[in-house]
Amino acid sequence: MQLIDADVSNALLGFDKLVPALRHAFQANITVPLRHTHTIECDDRKGITLIMPAWDNKKYLGLKTVNIFSANHELDLPGLHSTYLLYDGRTGKPLAHVDGDAVTSRRTAAASALAGGYLAKKDASSLFVLGTGRVASFLPDAYSVVRPIKDVYVWNRRPEGAERLVQELNEKGYNAHVVSTVEEGVAQADIISCATLSEAPLVHGEWLKPGQHLDLIGSFAPHMIETDAQCFARAAVFVDTDEAAKKAGDLLQAIEAGTLTVEAIQATLFDLCKGEHAGRTSDDQITVFKSVGNALEDLTAAILVYEGSQQTA
Template structure:
């Protein structure tokens, strides 16, 4: 079995290939069982373990184990750690162990961009990123692969983190700045993308401009939420997987509040297969909610394996 570390995994991932690969994967056929979710309690520490399998007609089987510990930020550690094992789907023979953190970050950012390719206005150029973690750092490049992003703003609950990331992006050539006040930053954005582990809503519906696109890719449990229920009122809502309706605190709150109906939510599969057009005019608001799909992991891992 080949072992690919973070650098080797990252070397075979780019949004120019990954975003179209995800679109093709969601339009195709694959088996994606419901993920296993377990709560870990170790003394006063709390975490979540996800086990996510998937296999496809291309002949690959993948299983990701991902550990999420929000308290790690106080220790100076990432909140997410993952491993990914790719197998031959015909024989079960292990092919490779890949860096699960890189797989998760890249496929999540790519899914965010794929959603924007259907849902953000064609002229969207101002991107607001909430969060400064591994996934957040990739979002300008991901969205620039599908829209003409020329201005990036970052907000974080720790202002020094936002300032540091904005400086890093400027060094990479982005027109980037940090926002201290979240409300005006949201009001001025064409695309608002949230990549946090928040448990209380950060974005309010009254802040979102007509024609804006809200991208929620951080929360993935009923206890987590990045947007309040008013964000869904009058907006078209889309999800990466139908599991989101039972897993995402944002959606559960909105359905309980009556600002979202489950039967009005559209899946990635419908978008990628052309069964739904996505955005229909320049003035409507759109929301994309992702909780992560093992199909996304398998797609990214397959690109890495075939590239390596």
């Protein structure tokens, strides 16, 4: 079995290749069973483990495990760790261990950008990023594949993290700035992208302006939340999969508050990629995309890495 480290995995997952690959995957026939979710408690520390299989019915089978420990910032560790195993789908033979953190963080950012290509205004050039973890750090490059991103605003609970990411982005050529409050960042951006492990509202609906696109990445469980319920009251709401409305805290609290119904959700990312829904319908529309992740994204990224490594071997 081939071992493919983080450097190689990241190098082979350029967003110019990954975003269109994901678009194709959402149009394809890939089997994705419901993920297994387990609550972990060890030495008084709590976390969540996800087990996510997928296979493409042609050649590949993949299995990802994800461990999410939201208190890891106290230990100066990432909140998320992943592993990914790729197999021959016809025989079950192990093919590669691909760096799971690279797969997870890059496919997550790429999926948000893919949705943004349908939901953000065509001329959207400013991006507000909440969070400074692996996923957050990739969002400007991912969105730049689908929109002309120039200005980037960054907020983080720990200002030093925002300052570090802004420096990196400026070195890449973005016009990046630290903002001291979430409200300040929302006021300046065409696209607002939340990539945190928050369990309390960060973005408030009263701050949203016509034409903005709100991208919600972090909340994948009922107790996790990045917005208040009013964010959905005036918005056209989209999800990556139907599973989102059953488990994402942002959606569940909005449904409970009466600012959203399941029936009012416009479409999934499958619908958008297959051309079954047009996405944004006007420049004044407020759009919201809520993702919880899908194993087909991981499988797609892992295949890109594996096949790319074979070509360069």
